[in-house]
Amino acid sequence: MNPYRFRLSVFQNGVIAREPEVLTRAELEDALLRASIFDEARVNFIFKTVDEQGTCEMINGADHPKYLVERVTP
Numbered sequence: 001m002n003p004y005r006f007r008l009s010v011f012q013n014g015v016i017a018r019e020p021e022v023l024t025r026a027e028l029e030d031a032l033l034r035a036s037i038f039d040e041a042r043v044n045f046i047f048k049t050v051d052e053q054g055t056c057e058m059i060n061g062a063d064h065p066k067y068l069v070e071r072v073t074p
Helices: 025-035 040-053
Strands: 005-012 021-023 055-059 066-072
Touching: 005 025, 021 025, 025 040, 025 066, 040 055, 040 066
Parallel strands: none
Antiparallel strands: 005 021, 005 066, 055 066
């Protein structure tokens, strides 16, 4: 398990919907599972991308929020 934390930003219509949150891996996993309607494969892909590239977006569609996940140091 890596020691990173993650910043979760939520955008609605291109505007930040709330202040970004810094979360542990478990907290982020819980938030993404709920936001993706418990799509474990999608959440695993997001974590793999963030682990490799440092950032990843999750978009559920045009009328839904966009989630930006960024890896941050502890």
